[in-house]
Amino acid sequence: MANGIVDKVKEQATSIWGKVHGSQVAESILRPGSPFKKGYSDTPRNRSYVIMNNVLYHLHPVKVKRHGVRLSYTLCLGGISFFLFILLTITGIFLMFYYAPTAEAAYVDVEALSTSVAFGSLVRNMHRWGAHLMVLSVFLHMSRVFYHGAYKPPREFNWVVGVILLLLTLLLSFTGYLLPWDQLALWAVTVGTNMAGFVPVFGDQVKFALLGSVEVTGDTILRWYVLHVLAFPFIIVIFMAVHFWRVRKDGGISGPL
Amino acid sequence: MSDIPEHLLRRSAEAKAKALGIPVEQVLAEMTGEAPVTAMDAGDQPKVETVEAVPQTPAETSMPVAQDAPQTDAAVEVAAEEQAEATAAGPADGAGGEIDYEAAAAKAGMPASLLQRSVEAKAKASGASAAQVLAEMLGEEAPSAPPATAPAPESAPAASTPEPEPTADAVSADVIDMPPAAAAPAPATSAPAASAQPPATGGATAVAARPIAQPEAVPEGVRTQRLLTVVKANAIQQVKAEPTDKVSTWPHLMIMEFAVLLGVTALLIVLSVILQAPLLESANFTATPNPSKAPWYFLGLQELLSYFDPQIAGVTVPTIIGLVGFMAIPYVDKNPSNKPSDRKFAIFMYTFFMMGSATLTILGVLFRGPGFNFTYPWVDGIFFDDLKDWVNFE
Known part of the structure; x- marks a missing residue:
C-alpha cells in the first residue's frame, strides 16, 4: 500500500519535472550543449558547446593544455584571487547596508553589526580575513608566475598588468583598513600615510590628497569609503578584464617547463 | 611522424585500436610505418601524413603568372601580339568544342576538373578558345602574357604591366588600341575605371597623349580576372604548429575550479566562525597606541623605515623596487628559457627578495614592541592587533 503511493x-x-525541464522556458534559458539541458549527452561536441555557448567563453577556451589542468601547476592561485575578489564584493555589498561613512556613525555601525545584525559578525569576519587572504594569494600567484618564467614573451605586458593588480589589491585592502574607525584603523592608516608623506618633492601634496586633510580626520573616512567601494573596484575590474583576456590571447597558460 | 611526442602517439594509437578493434601494437606499427596500413582507415591517418598525401599542384605547368610578366622588349612584343590575337579572336568560340581534359590533366599532373575550370575561366577572360588556352598551358606554344584586356584589379601591381614605349615601332597599330591599363604606366592606385578615363592631372599625361579605345574583346557583363599566382598545395597546408596535448575545459578544468571555489568558501567561513576580526575602542586622536603599526603587508616597509632614512625606505625602495622594478622584470630578464635549471640567477634574486621582505615583515609583526623596539613574542607577547586575539604564546 505504502509502496504503491510512493511509486x-x-x-x-x-512527469512534472520532465514537463518543466523540457518546457519552452527551460529551453530558452539553456543554450545548446548546456549540461543542464534535457537530453544532454557527454560527447566531445557537447563538451565544446558547454564553453562555446556560454558566457564562460569569455574566460576559458574550449580546450586547455593538459599540464595546465593539474592543480600542482598553478595551484589555482589566480583563480583563488579572482574568486576571493568576488566573495569580497558580495560580503562588501552586505556590509554597505549597515554602514555610514562618517566619524560619528562608522564605529557605532561596525559595533552594531556584530550584535544586532543577523550574520553581521560572520560577514564582517569573512570580509576582513578574505581581504588578507586575497593579498596573500595575489602575492603567491605572482611568485608562481615568476618561478614558471611565465612572464616571458609574449606575456611581458600581462605581467605588468599583474603588478598593477597587486598594487590595486593593496590599495583596496588599505582603504578598507580605515573604515571600522577604531584605534587600530586610525593609527595603522596614520603610519601608512606618513610613509606616503616621505615621497620626495611633493610628499605633502600626496598625503593631503590621500587624507583630504593634513592628517587623518572624519573627512578621510568618506574619501576612503568612496575609493574602497567604488573607485578601486571599478579600476581593478577593468585591469582584471585585460589580464584575463591577455592570458588567452598570449597563448593560454604557459609551460610546460 | 617522428616529431609527434611519444605519449601523444600512444594515446592516438590506443584510440584508433579501440575504434577499429585491432591490437594497439599493430596500430602503433602502422603509424610508425613498420607495417602496412589497415585497409579501411586511409582517411584516419594522422594529420602529418595527410598533408603529404595532398596532390601537388604543379606550378611549373600552370598558367603564366603576374611575376612572370615579360620585362624585356622581345617578351613585350610577344605579349602584345598575343594580346592582339586574343582581342581579334573574340569570345564567340570560347566553348571550343570537345577537349580531352582527362588526357591533358594526366599530362599536366593535376586533377581534370581543376584544369578544366581554370582553362575555361581563362578562355572566357581572354576571349581565346579553350583549346588554345589549354595548349598554352601545357607548354605547346609560347606562354602568353597575362590577359591584359582585363581591367586590372586595383591590387594588380602596375609595375608588372609591360611598358610599351620602347617597342612602339615593332608592334602593329591595333596594339596601340590596348586599354590604357596595359598601355601606359598607370598610377599604382588607379581603379580600372580611372585608367579608362584618365584624370587630367599628373602622371596621366602619357596616357592622354595616345588614342584611347575601350576594350572591345571583353563582352558585357563578364567579370575578368587575372590569375596572379598559383600557390603550391604544400605552401598553404603546411602544418607549422606543434601538436599539443589538450583536454576539454569542460569537464576537466571547470570541475577543478568549482572544487577550489567550494574549498575557498568553506575555508573562509570556517576561519570567520573561529576567528573574530579585531575591533578596538573607537578612534581617538589623543591616545596614540604604542606601538603604532601599519597593516601587515606594509610592516616590512615600516621595519625598513626604522633602519634607513625615510626618503630611502619609505619611497625609493617601494616605488623603484616594488613597482617599477617588478614591472621591468620581463624586459630586463632576456633569458628565453623557462626551465628552472637555466635561470638560477633569476630564481635566486626573486627568492632572495621575497625572503628579505618576509623576514622584515615577520620582524615587524612579531618582534617589535613598545616604541617599535625589539621584543620576543614568547616573552612579552605580540604587539599586533590583527593577530593577538588568536595567536598566544603564553
Whole structure:
C-alpha cells in the first residue's frame, strides 16, 4: 500500500519535472550543449558547446593544455584571487547596508553589526580575513608566475598588468583598513600615510590628497569609503578584464617547463 | 611522424585500436610505418601524413603568372601580339568544342576538373578558345602574357604591366588600341575605371597623349580576372604548429575550479566562525597606541623605515623596487628559457627578495614592541592587533 503511493508520487514528480525541464522556458534559458539541458549527452561536441555557448567563453577556451589542468601547476592561485575578489564584493555589498561613512556613525555601525545584525559578525569576519587572504594569494600567484618564467614573451605586458593588480589589491585592502574607525584603523592608516608623506618633492601634496586633510580626520573616512567601494573596484575590474583576456590571447597558460 | 611526442602517439594509437578493434601494437606499427596500413582507415591517418598525401599542384605547368610578366622588349612584343590575337579572336568560340581534359590533366599532373575550370575561366577572360588556352598551358606554344584586356584589379601591381614605349615601332597599330591599363604606366592606385578615363592631372599625361579605345574583346557583363599566382598545395597546408596535448575545459578544468571555489568558501567561513576580526575602542586622536603599526603587508616597509632614512625606505625602495622594478622584470630578464635549471640567477634574486621582505615583515609583526623596539613574542607577547586575539604564546 505504502509502496504503491510512493511509486505514484515518484511517477508524478518525474512527469512534472520532465514537463518543466523540457518546457519552452527551460529551453530558452539553456543554450545548446548546456549540461543542464534535457537530453544532454557527454560527447566531445557537447563538451565544446558547454564553453562555446556560454558566457564562460569569455574566460576559458574550449580546450586547455593538459599540464595546465593539474592543480600542482598553478595551484589555482589566480583563480583563488579572482574568486576571493568576488566573495569580497558580495560580503562588501552586505556590509554597505549597515554602514555610514562618517566619524560619528562608522564605529557605532561596525559595533552594531556584530550584535544586532543577523550574520553581521560572520560577514564582517569573512570580509576582513578574505581581504588578507586575497593579498596573500595575489602575492603567491605572482611568485608562481615568476618561478614558471611565465612572464616571458609574449606575456611581458600581462605581467605588468599583474603588478598593477597587486598594487590595486593593496590599495583596496588599505582603504578598507580605515573604515571600522577604531584605534587600530586610525593609527595603522596614520603610519601608512606618513610613509606616503616621505615621497620626495611633493610628499605633502600626496598625503593631503590621500587624507583630504593634513592628517587623518572624519573627512578621510568618506574619501576612503568612496575609493574602497567604488573607485578601486571599478579600476581593478577593468585591469582584471585585460589580464584575463591577455592570458588567452598570449597563448593560454604557459609551460610546460 | 617522428616529431609527434611519444605519449601523444600512444594515446592516438590506443584510440584508433579501440575504434577499429585491432591490437594497439599493430596500430602503433602502422603509424610508425613498420607495417602496412589497415585497409579501411586511409582517411584516419594522422594529420602529418595527410598533408603529404595532398596532390601537388604543379606550378611549373600552370598558367603564366603576374611575376612572370615579360620585362624585356622581345617578351613585350610577344605579349602584345598575343594580346592582339586574343582581342581579334573574340569570345564567340570560347566553348571550343570537345577537349580531352582527362588526357591533358594526366599530362599536366593535376586533377581534370581543376584544369578544366581554370582553362575555361581563362578562355572566357581572354576571349581565346579553350583549346588554345589549354595548349598554352601545357607548354605547346609560347606562354602568353597575362590577359591584359582585363581591367586590372586595383591590387594588380602596375609595375608588372609591360611598358610599351620602347617597342612602339615593332608592334602593329591595333596594339596601340590596348586599354590604357596595359598601355601606359598607370598610377599604382588607379581603379580600372580611372585608367579608362584618365584624370587630367599628373602622371596621366602619357596616357592622354595616345588614342584611347575601350576594350572591345571583353563582352558585357563578364567579370575578368587575372590569375596572379598559383600557390603550391604544400605552401598553404603546411602544418607549422606543434601538436599539443589538450583536454576539454569542460569537464576537466571547470570541475577543478568549482572544487577550489567550494574549498575557498568553506575555508573562509570556517576561519570567520573561529576567528573574530579585531575591533578596538573607537578612534581617538589623543591616545596614540604604542606601538603604532601599519597593516601587515606594509610592516616590512615600516621595519625598513626604522633602519634607513625615510626618503630611502619609505619611497625609493617601494616605488623603484616594488613597482617599477617588478614591472621591468620581463624586459630586463632576456633569458628565453623557462626551465628552472637555466635561470638560477633569476630564481635566486626573486627568492632572495621575497625572503628579505618576509623576514622584515615577520620582524615587524612579531618582534617589535613598545616604541617599535625589539621584543620576543614568547616573552612579552605580540604587539599586533590583527593577530593577538588568536595567536598566544603564553
